[in-house]
Amino acid sequence: MKKVKPHSQKNQSQYKPSLARIIAIEVESAVRDTRTFTLEFLDDAAREQFQYLPGQFAELSVAGAGEAPISITSSPTQPHPEFCIKRMGVVTRAIHNLSVGDTIGVRGPYGNTFPLETMEGKNIIFVAGGIGLAPLRSLIIYMLDAQHRSRYKDITIIYGARSPGDFLFKRDLKQWAQRQDVTYHETVDKADETYTGKEGFVPQLLEEVAPKSANAIALTCGPPIMIKFVLQGLTKLGFTPDQIITTLEMRMKCGIGKCGRCNIGPYYVCIDGPVFSYRQILGMPQEY
Amino acid sequence: MAKDSTKHLTSKLLPKKNLEQFLDALLKQYDVIAPVEQNGFSRYQKITRGTECCLKYRLPRNSIKEFFLPQDETLFFFEPGAASLSDAPSAKREPIIFPVRPCDVRALTILDAVFDDEQFSDSYYVEKRRRMRLIGMACLEPDDTCFCETFDINSTDGTGCDLFLTEVEDSYIIDVLTTKGKTLIKTLADAPQELIQKKKQQVAARRKSQSLKLAEVQNFLKQCFESELWEEMAAKCLSCGACAFLCPTCHCFDITDDVAGKIGRRLRSWDCCMFPKFTLHASGHNPRTKHAQRLRQRIMHKFSYFPENKSLIACVGCGRCVVACPVNLDIREILSTLASSTHPASP
Amino acid sequence: MELENQIEHELRERAQQLLAENVVDLIIGYGRGTLPNRVTPVFIRKPQDANMLVWNNHCQLNLVSYLQRMQSSSKIGIVVKGCDARSLVGLIKEKQISRDRLHIIGIVCDGILDTRATGEPPIPYASCQHCEVNVPPLYDILIGSPDEIKPKKPSELDAELAAFEALSPAERWKALEQEFSRCIRCYACRNACPLCYCEECFVDQTQPKWISEGTHPSDIMIYHLVRALHSAGRCGECGACERACPMGIKLRLLTQKVSRDVAELFQDKPGIDLERPPALHTFSTDDDNSTFL
Numbered sequence: 001m002k003k004v005k006p007h008s009q010k011n012q013s014q015y016k017p018s019l020a021r022i023i024a025i026e027v028e029s030a031v032r033d034t035r036t037f038t039l040e041f042l043d044d045a046a047r048e049q050f051q052y053l054p055g056q057f058a059e060l061s062v063a064g065a066g067e068a069p070i071s072i073t074s075s076p077t078q079p080h081p082e083f084c085i086k087r088m089g090v091v092t093r094a095i096h097n098l099s100v101g102d103t104i105g106v107r108g109p110y111g112n113t114f115p116l117e118t119m120e121g122k123n124i125i126f127v128a129g130g131i132g133l134a135p136l137r138s139l140i141i142y143m144l145d146a147q148h149r150s151r152y153k154d155i156t157i158i159y160g161a162r163s164p165g166d167f168l169f170k171r172d173l174k175q176w177a178q179r180q181d182v183t184y185h186e187t188v189d190k191a192d193e194t195y196t197g198k199e200g201f202v203p204q205l206l207e208e209v210a211p212k213s214a215n216a217i218a219l220t221c222g223p224p225i226m227i228k229f230v231l232q233g234l235t236k237l238g239f240t241p242d243q244i245i246t247t248l249e250m251r252m253k254c255g256i257g258k259c260g261r262c263n264i265g266p267y268y269v270c271i272d273g274p275v276f277s278y279r280q281i282l283g284m285p286q287e288y
Numbered sequence: 289m290a291k292d293s294t295k296h297l298t299s300k301l302l303p304k305k306n307l308e309q310f311l312d313a314l315l316k317q318y319d320v321i322a323p324v325e326q327n328g329f330s331r332y333q334k335i336t337r338g339t340e341c342c343l344k345y346r347l348p349r350n351s352i353k354e355f356f357l358p359q360d361e362t363l364f365f366f367e368p369g370a371a372s373l374s375d376a377p378s379a380k381r382e383p384i385i386f387p388v389r390p391c392d393v394r395a396l397t398i399l400d401a402v403f404d405d406e407q408f409s410d411s412y413y414v415e416k417r418r419r420m421r422l423i424g425m426a427c428l429e430p431d432d433t434c435f436c437e438t439f440d441i442n443s444t445d446g447t448g449c450d451l452f453l454t455e456v457e458d459s460y461i462i463d464v465l466t467t468k469g470k471t472l473i474k475t476l477a478d479a480p481q482e483l484i485q486k487k488k489q490q491v492a493a494r495r496k497s498q499s500l501k502l503a504e505v506q507n508f509l510k511q512c513f514e515s516e517l518w519e520e521m522a523a524k525c526l527s528c529g530a531c532a533f534l535c536p537t538c539h540c541f542d543i544t545d546d547v548a549g550k551i552g553r554r555l556r557s558w559d560c561c562m563f564p565k566f567t568l569h570a571s572g573h574n575p576r577t578k579h580a581q582r583l584r585q586r587i588m589h590k591f592s593y594f595p596e597n598k599s600l601i602a603c604v605g606c607g608r609c610v611v612a613c614p615v616n617l618d619i620r621e622i623l624s625t626l627a628s629s630t631h632p633a634s635p
Numbered sequence: 636m637e638l639e640n641q642i643e644h645e646l647r648e649r650a651q652q653l654l655a656e657n658v659v660d661l662i663i664g665y666g667r668g669t670l671p672n673r674v675t676p677v678f679i680r681k682p683q684d685a686n687m688l689v690w691n692n693h694c695q696l697n698l699v700s701y702l703q704r705m706q707s708s709s710k711i712g713i714v715v716k717g718c719d720a721r722s723l724v725g726l727i728k729e730k731q732i733s734r735d736r737l738h739i740i741g742i743v744c745d746g747i748l749d750t751r752a753t754g755e756p757p758i759p760y761a762s763c764q765h766c767e768v769n770v771p772p773l774y775d776i777l778i779g780s781p782d783e784i785k786p787k788k789p790s791e792l793d794a795e796l797a798a799f800e801a802l803s804p805a806e807r808w809k810a811l812e813q814e815f816s817r818c819i820r821c822y823a824c825r826n827a828c829p830l831c832y833c834e835e836c837f838v839d840q841t842q843p844k845w846i847s848e849g850t851h852p853s854d855i856m857i858y859h860l861v862r863a864l865h866s867a868g869r870c871g872e873c874g875a876c877e878r879a880c881p882m883g884i885k886l887r888l889l890t891q892k893v894s895r896d897v898a899e900l901f902q903d904k905p906g907i908d909l910e911r912p913p914a915l916h917t918f919s920t921d922d923d924n925s926t927f928l
């Protein structure tokens with residue numbers, strides 16, 4: 001996976017966030033307490049500095065509550081960075097309590113990126129579950145952008161959620177479903193009256209869609225249990241561990257390889273990840 | 289770090305009886321950190337008078353890391369709700385640590401590799417490191433718990449210090465190793481040749497600290513990840529932070545917000561991989577719930593993962609964890625147990 | 636030394652028997668340490684390993700703190716000193732461990748040497764110098780002979796605690812602040828204490844958050860004061876917390892002080908009587924209410 005050379009920040013505090021204003025909040029899922037926040041940096045230098053690529057994350061903070069690592073869900077082809085955040089604990093709750101116009105601290109971008117160059121000229125299969133779509137969305141939007149679309153071949157998206165109310169980014173899903181150059185499939189674990197689509201788990205849907213492994217790369221993000229079965233499914237379909245890309249989540253603090261928290265084997269998920277190939281993961285201690 | 293390579297300018301003489309006076313003179317201009325007698329051990333802390341310095345014990349219980357990576361460090365201040373951040377004021381006087389043992393000096397190179405790496409340099413650490421002056425002291429008689437030799441540390445070598453003292457009879461011979469060090473000993477006389485000769489003899493005859501047979505520690509540890517010995521060895525571990533907090537090379541930390549009334553600060557504080565909450569996710573998932581997994585992380589990080597990344601073993605054999613562990617879970621024993629489990633034939 | 640050897644010898648014999656006859660499937664005891672004045676906990680499952688057990692005047696740990704971890708063993712033999720047995724009684728009363736799962740190997744103890752004191756000859760820990768439970772209050776087998784122990788003067792305060800009690804409240808606060816300024820928040824004290832068994836200690840809670848992660852004196856003090864209050868009326872004065880502390884902090888000033896206060900107020904010594912309910916779990920109209928003011 002590509003290591004990103006950070007901008008030289010030698011004499012600057014690595015821990016002091018830049019400040020950004022929230023310019024939009026989208027409630028993605030009321031059931032899962034998930035919202036997307038669109039940010040705009042307060043000063044130009046900070047905006048300039050925040051040059052990111054799909055796969056990276058940032059440390060978001062609310063003064064008084066603390067910091068949390070959150071994937072950048074927008075694509076650099078979009079004008080403003082976006083973060084899709086599920087309410088979990090202290091920091092994420094504090095972020096959810098903010099309104100449009102409030103300020104928020106941002107450190108980053110951190111971490112590596114999806115292997116953009118290796119994926120060129122290949123068929124791309126996305127397999128996402130729940131909030132796992134957040135990091136993948138960045139890449140999907142990036143690839144579908146007119147500037148980049150020709151670099152990648154067929155794009156297939158398989159997305160599942162627990163219930164119809166759990167689908168995130170509904171506006172994007174609709175667009176993807178309509179596009180001619182995207183094959184879009186979705187499923188829910190459990191349907192309700194309003195829902196007419198497929199019912200079943202993501203790994204089952206994957207088996208049905210059965211994407212070809214030749215000249216393809218599959219990217220998967222989602223709950224650990226889903227990942228486990230998706231990996232099995234992909235392997236059955238002939239994908240080698242090098243053709244499968246996923247992201248790892250470890251508890252994080254610094255985001256810059258110092259605090260030791262995200263260490264797993266010789267890797268630091270915050271600088272060597274969060275994007276890893278299945279091959280790399282197979283070589284790691286099973287401690288994630 | 290320590291790019292200053294002024295090679296061995298001169299050797300100076302400091303009679304032991306003048307030590308307090310020497311420290312008092314330094315105190316006029318610098319903050320002096322020295323061992324202070326406690327309840328059966330000594331502890332590095334800021335002193336106000338030379339007489340407070342206690343050299344009865346070889347290694348103070350705490351390490352010098354807290355003067356580079358404090359247990360409690362303000363990264364910046366903020367007013368909750370207000371959109372501005374302000375820096376914490378930095379100390380005015382430049383600090384000196386006296387005396388620093390060679391193991392602790394080596395530990396700083398390990399911390400340098402973490403905090404001053406090319407990808408991200410940590411300005412808080414780097415700044416403290418730049419300001420610090422180190423007055424080292426040779427170990428001619430290591431303690432029972434010393435095992436610096438295992439990691440090829442020469443306990444009579446002052447590399448990395450500004451000044452380096454070696455005890456000879458009732459004096460210290462001071463080697464001046466940097467220009468920064470030179471400014472500290474302006475008033476001292478040159479050491480007489482005979483004492484310098486004597487020092488050389490003593491150094492040659494020094495008693496070495498014990499060394500463990502750890503041929504290719506990294507390699508045998510690789511085979512040990514799944515070993516059942518972890519469970520066995522960790523059965524008595526209390527999962528406290530004594531070993532890591534006193535270790536001169538352990539550097540894991542937490543970042544949290546600390547608000548008192550109208551003023552808040554982002555706080556960096558020590559943390560360690562032995563605490564169960566270290567890896568706990570907000571979802572409740574925890575990759576290392578067992579004592580054995582955490583002990584394994586501590587050992588593997590120091591002796592396998594860290595060397596793999598930085599080509600340095602993250603232990604200097606100071607033995608602080610050996611002394612401090614309340615249940616005598618001895619890191620030397622852990623390593624030799626693992627080593628012999630992978631080479632059952634060797635003695 | 637003679638006496639110690641006898642105890643050690645008998646201990647090994649009895650332990651071997653207990654394991655061989657399947658009376659217990661695990662014995663938690665002391666084994667040889669890696670330093671001259673240290674012992675280390677050992678977990679023995681085979682009769683032939685019983686000779687790993689040692690007994691000497693460095694057996695400073697309270698092994699009771701390991702009991703709750705040993706879920707897989709159905710019957711556990713545990714080596715306890717008198718003070719350790721007090722915390723064991725406490726745990727049984729608080730229903731943390733069932734009496735039926737235990738085979739208590741009580742040892743008559745004449746005091747543990749203070750490894751911190753540098754003088755010669757070595758002296759016992761302050762808490763041992765005034766120990767009133769040389770013979771464990773609860774055991775299945777007892778090793779050692781009570782007659783060999785020189786009687787202590789229990790009513791007498793040890794000098795350190797007496798000096799502390801003599802201070803004014805303001806001076807006491809200052810003394811505590813001074814003592815705790817060395818605390819590095821490693822939590823060895825809490826983790827070594829058999830009675831600190833909370834699933835989540837209040838210092839680790841984040842919702843709500845009680846204290847900050849730093850080393851501000853007030854945060855450290857809150858930790859120690861709350862711990863002392865949580866163990867009031869329960870602490871068996873074994874001193875395990877103080878001996879675990881790598882910074883040599885006299886935790887006893889708080890824990891033992893609070894224990895003594897409880898003993899005076901409620902005429903109760905925790906961990907002595909298995910039948911009597913813990914003092915602070917009961918309320919009687921005769922209770923002395925002077926501390927509420």
Ligand SMILES: Cc1cc2nc3c(=O)[nH]c(=O)nc-3n(C[C@H](O)[C@H](O)[C@H](O)COP(=O)(O)OP(=O)(O)OC[C@H]3O[C@@H](n4cnc5c(N)ncnc54)[C@H](O)[C@@H]3O)c2cc1C
Nearest residue numbers: 067068069070071085086089090091092250251252569570
């Ligand atoms: C690389 C990466 C990308 C992520 N992307 C997203 C995202 O796009 N959207 C989203 O909703 N969540 C994401 N998470 C998870 C998110 O970071 C946690 O849910 C969040 O940190 C919980 O913080 P809290 O303060 O609300 O919870 P608390 O339980 O109060 O956590 C306290 C502290 O622990 C740490 N922490 C707890 N859980 C985690 C965790 N799972 N991962 C890392 N640190 C943790 C944080 O530092 C946090 O401040 C991501 C995590 C990682 C590592």
Ligand code: SF4
Nearest residue numbers: 391427430434436443
């Ligand atoms: S470990 Fe080595 S350098 Fe350190 S104090 Fe002991 S002898 Fe000296």
Ligand code: SF4
Nearest residue numbers: 535603604606607609
């Ligand atoms: S692990 Fe122990 S011996 Fe090694 S440097 Fe740390 S404290 Fe010293």
Ligand code: SF4
Nearest residue numbers: 538539540561586589
């Ligand atoms: S991971 Fe553990 S052993 Fe390594 S530096 Fe951090 S606390 Fe120390």
Ligand code: SF4
Nearest residue numbers: 525526528530531613
């Ligand atoms: S090894 Fe010892 S000092 Fe370290 S966590 Fe375990 S009990 Fe505490």
Ligand code: SF4
Nearest residue numbers: 818819821822824880
């Ligand atoms: S053991 Fe000592 S240093 Fe550690 S938390 Fe307790 S009092 Fe503080």
Ligand code: FES
Nearest residue numbers: 253255259260270
């Ligand atoms: S988050 Fe601190 S090292 Fe990775």
